[in-house]
Structure formats: C-alpha cells, structure tokens
Amino acid sequence: MSKHPSMRARAPLAAALLLALAAPGSALAQSEREKALEARVADLERQVQMLLSAQQQQQTQIAATQEQVTQVQAAAAPAAPAGKQPIQATTITPGASAGTTFSYGGFIKMDAMATDTSDGRIADGSSGRLFYVPSTIPVAGDGGDPYADFHAQFSRFWLSADHVTDAGDTLKGYVEMDFFGGGSNTLAGNETATNTYAVTLRQAYVSWNNWLAGQTWSNFMDVAALPDAVDFVGPTDGTVFVRQAQLRYTRGPWSVSIENPQTTVTSYLGAARSNSGDNALPDVTARWQAKGGWGHFSVAGLLRQFKAGDRTDGGMAVSVSGKYNLGASDDIRYAANAGSGIGRYLGFGIGSDVVTDAGGDIQALDGYGGFVAWRHAFGPKLRGNLMYAASHFDNDASITGWGVTERTQSFHANLIYSPLPKLDVGAELIYGQRSLEDDREGDLKRLHTHIKYSF
Incomplete structure (x- = not known):
C-alpha cells in the first residue's frame, strides 16, 4: 500500500531537523579534543x-x-721568547734562580803524530805520547824506529750557569771536562779494542762579583799569553801550567789567591821522586795586569811552603808575561819565570820543588824558564806560529846526583788552516831536547797534526 504524500514530504524534513540537532554536539566534542591536544603540545x-x-x-x-x-x-708555562723558539719546552735549569742563563760549548779534537826519539821510545801510555812533555824525552837509551799515535782525548766540553740579581750582583757556576787523565786498564778501555777514556775534571768553580772559589787556572799562570799551538801546550818547557783549587779575589788590575799546596820531592842522590801532601800552609799568589789595544802585560808573584814529613822549607817565584800586537796580522807572546821551588809550576814539573840532603832536610831547588812566540796571519783562513822555549835548573849534583834534568829546550813551527769557521786543520813540527846534569842528552823530533771543531 502506498504512503500518503504528506508523509513522504515530512521524512526529509525530519532528517534535516535531526542533523541540525546533532551537529552542535559533534562540533562541541571536536573543540574539546583540540583544546586538550593543544594543551599537551604546549x-x-x-x-x-x-x-x-x-x-x-x-x-x-x-x-x-x-x-x-x-x-x-699558560700562566704555569714560561713565556716563549720572541723569534726562533728554543728546543726545550721548559727551562734547562729548573733548580736555578729565575733569570739564570745556561750555556754550553767546547770542541772536538783529533790528534795524530809521528815521533822519533834518539835514545829510546817514550813509554806507551805516557802523557808524552799524547803531547809534548819535556821530562818524558828518553836520555841515554837505545835508539829505535819512529812511532805513531792517534787519539781524541783532548776533546772538551763545558757548562756554565750565569745569573745577575736585581741588586746587580753577578753569579757564575762553571764546569769544564775533557777525556785526558781518566785512563783505563781494562780490555774494553784501552787501545786494544774501544779506546774508551773516562771524563776528567778540568775546572769547576763558582764566582760572585770579585770572588772566585773552586778549581781553575792558577793565578800565577797567564793563560792569555799562551801561543796558538797545534800541540796541547806548545812551548811547554818555559810555560807555567797549573790548575788547582783556590780562593781568589780580583779588583781592577789586581788579583790575589790562596791555592792548593803540594810539594814535589827528589830524594837524596836522585834515587826516587815523590809528592808530599804534608803542607800546612797554602800557596799564595798575587798578579797585576795592564791591557789595551796594544795587548797586555802582567807580573805575578808566588810564595810557597814546602813540607815533607816534619821537614820544611820556603820558596818564592816571579813571572813576567804578556802579548804585544805588532799589527792586525802579527803578535808576540812571551813569558819569563824564575824562582826558588818553582819546579811543580814549570813545564809540567820538569824539576822538583825540593831535594832531600844527606841529613834528611829538604832544600828548595832554583829554576827558571820562558818562551817567546811569533804569530802571523797570512789571511782570514791561514795562520802560522814560530816558538822557542827553554828551562834550566840549578841542581847541586852532590845532593841530587847526576841523573836529574838540568835543562830542556824546544822549537815549534806550525801552520793552521781554517776552511770553515770554527774548523781548524793544523800541522806542527817540534824539536825538543832534554839534558841531564852529566851532560847526557836525548832529543825528540815530531810531526803533530790535528783537526779541531769548536762550538
């Protein structure tokens, strides 16, 4: 059965009303969810x-x-100096006062020599095989063939720490060593195998302002007058050459010191020679020096006490030395030394300080010696030197015997070439002679060469 037309018209209207009534509720629910989400997002x-x-x-x-x-x-680390940076990251003297400067230097030196002695060979291992030592020249022995020696024992290095306080006081600590004198007697340390030699103390001192304490050159020695030699010393015969412990004071041209005492003794009739450490008083020295563009001139005096056992004697000596510049390319160097009991100080102890007489007393021996040397520079890379040296001792043969050294002398001529700065290549011809009280003589002829790099 079909529906009434009015009912068909009211159906869409009811649906529309129902939708209109439901819409506000749906919209209200959607708004509340959005607010909740927005709150959570916030x-x-x-x-x-x-x-x-x-x-x-x-x-x-x-x-x-x-x-x-x-x-x-940055505050803990020291500030890096301007320019080229140092190798070390921190100071090399951490235990020193702030502002202390450290320096290092020395040289490497190789010596090679051929020697011919008229009256037998100098004993192997003796210092006379390494450089010219007049007292080691053989006398009244058998001749022989020439012999050669090579070594690097005189290579040297030094360390220095210098400081100036805020008040202007100067402090210096200095240590210098080489490899001569240490010696060794084992297979690992002699010329059979490795030629190993011990480090040897040369100098070790501290100085503050005008004072110096420690081991260094004797104040009686004029180091600045030493010639330019290929040999370790050169004109050894007439040279005062001593390093020892001392206390020294210097003011202007004057210097005075008290130094380690030691007495060298020749027994009655020259039967033996020995050292005595029985001295009760130090050696006392004084020096005056003038210098300028012309060179320098120096006079030194020495007072000594000699003691062996309970026997004593005294002595004194004087030294005049210097260097005179003849021009830009030439200079003269010289020394004259004389005194009673000068033996230990002259030429590595050519003569003794004292001799024991028949009654057991000791008597100082008189001696004197000196040298003169001429140096000429042929150019900036080549220089040469001529030297003469001599020594003489007034021995009483009735006490010393006839077998002790009366005199020595030597001539030296060298050429030294420097192909590069601080590198020297040199050759020196040496003639030396030693004479005994009975006029027996022995001589030495040597060609001494070296290569030396200083740094």
Whole structure:
C-alpha cells in the first residue's frame, strides 16, 4: 500500500531537523579534543624549551671551564721568547734562580803524530805520547824506529750557569771536562779494542762579583799569553801550567789567591821522586795586569811552603808575561819565570820543588824558564806560529846526583788552516831536547797534526 504524500514530504524534513540537532554536539566534542591536544603540545614545547635552556647553560659552563684551564696552563708555562723558539719546552735549569742563563760549548779534537826519539821510545801510555812533555824525552837509551799515535782525548766540553740579581750582583757556576787523565786498564778501555777514556775534571768553580772559589787556572799562570799551538801546550818547557783549587779575589788590575799546596820531592842522590801532601800552609799568589789595544802585560808573584814529613822549607817565584800586537796580522807572546821551588809550576814539573840532603832536610831547588812566540796571519783562513822555549835548573849534583834534568829546550813551527769557521786543520813540527846534569842528552823530533771543531 502506498504512503500518503504528506508523509513522504515530512521524512526529509525530519532528517534535516535531526542533523541540525546533532551537529552542535559533534562540533562541541571536536573543540574539546583540540583544546586538550593543544594543551599537551604546549606542555611539550615548554619541556623542550627547558631542556634546550639547560643544555645551553651546560655548554656555556663547559666553555668557561676550558678557558680557565687554558689560562692556568699558560700562566704555569714560561713565556716563549720572541723569534726562533728554543728546543726545550721548559727551562734547562729548573733548580736555578729565575733569570739564570745556561750555556754550553767546547770542541772536538783529533790528534795524530809521528815521533822519533834518539835514545829510546817514550813509554806507551805516557802523557808524552799524547803531547809534548819535556821530562818524558828518553836520555841515554837505545835508539829505535819512529812511532805513531792517534787519539781524541783532548776533546772538551763545558757548562756554565750565569745569573745577575736585581741588586746587580753577578753569579757564575762553571764546569769544564775533557777525556785526558781518566785512563783505563781494562780490555774494553784501552787501545786494544774501544779506546774508551773516562771524563776528567778540568775546572769547576763558582764566582760572585770579585770572588772566585773552586778549581781553575792558577793565578800565577797567564793563560792569555799562551801561543796558538797545534800541540796541547806548545812551548811547554818555559810555560807555567797549573790548575788547582783556590780562593781568589780580583779588583781592577789586581788579583790575589790562596791555592792548593803540594810539594814535589827528589830524594837524596836522585834515587826516587815523590809528592808530599804534608803542607800546612797554602800557596799564595798575587798578579797585576795592564791591557789595551796594544795587548797586555802582567807580573805575578808566588810564595810557597814546602813540607815533607816534619821537614820544611820556603820558596818564592816571579813571572813576567804578556802579548804585544805588532799589527792586525802579527803578535808576540812571551813569558819569563824564575824562582826558588818553582819546579811543580814549570813545564809540567820538569824539576822538583825540593831535594832531600844527606841529613834528611829538604832544600828548595832554583829554576827558571820562558818562551817567546811569533804569530802571523797570512789571511782570514791561514795562520802560522814560530816558538822557542827553554828551562834550566840549578841542581847541586852532590845532593841530587847526576841523573836529574838540568835543562830542556824546544822549537815549534806550525801552520793552521781554517776552511770553515770554527774548523781548524793544523800541522806542527817540534824539536825538543832534554839534558841531564852529566851532560847526557836525548832529543825528540815530531810531526803533530790535528783537526779541531769548536762550538
């Protein structure tokens, strides 16, 4: 059965009314969910913002801490000097006063020589095989063939620490060593295998202002007058040559010192020679020196006490020395030394200080010696030297016997070539002679060469 037309018209209207009534509720429900979501999003944004702020604050603190650490490290480390940076990262003298400067130097030296002695060979291992030592020249022995020696024992190095206080006081510590005198007797340390030699003390002293204490050259010795030699010393016969412990005071041209005493003794009739450390008083020296563009001139005096057992004697000596410049290319160097009991100081102890007489007393021996040397520079790379030296001792043969040294002399001529700065290549011809009280003589002829690099 078909429906009434009015009913068919009211059906769409009812649906429309139902939809209109339901729509506000649906819209209201959708709005509440969006608000809830927006609230949650806002809360999450606040949490994220708080996390970002905390992270940024933490990074700022870390950066500040790193900067503080860097500042502390920079303050603890010494400031690097301008220009080329040093090799070491920190000071090389951490135990020294602030501002102390450290320096190092020395040289490497190789010596090679051929020797011919008229009356037998100089004993192997003797110092006379390494450089010219007049007292080692054989006398009244058998001749022989020439012999050669090579060594590097005179290579040297030194260390120095210098400081000037805020008040202007100067302090210096100095140590110098080489490899001569240490010696060795084992297979590993002799010429059979490795030629190993011990480090040997040359100088060790501290100086402050005008004072010096420690081991260095004797104040009686004029180091500045030594000639330019290929040999270790050169004109050894007439040279005062001593290093020893001392206390020295210098003021202007004057210097005075008290130094280690030691007495060398020749027994009655020359039966033996020995050293005595029985001295109760030090050796006393005084020196005056003048210098200028012309060179320098010096006079020194020496007072000594000699003692062996309970027997004593005294002596004194004087030394005049210097260097005179003849021009830009030439100079003369010289020394004249004489005195009673000068033996230990002259030419590596050519003669003794004292001799024991028949009654057991000791008597000082008189001696004298000197040298003169001419140096000429042929050019900036080549120079040469001529030298003469001599010594003489007034022995009483009735006490000393006839077998002691009366005199020595030597001639030296050398050429030294420097192909590069601080590098020397030299050759020296040496003729030396030693004579005994009975006029027996022995001579030495030597060609001495060296290569030396100083730094």
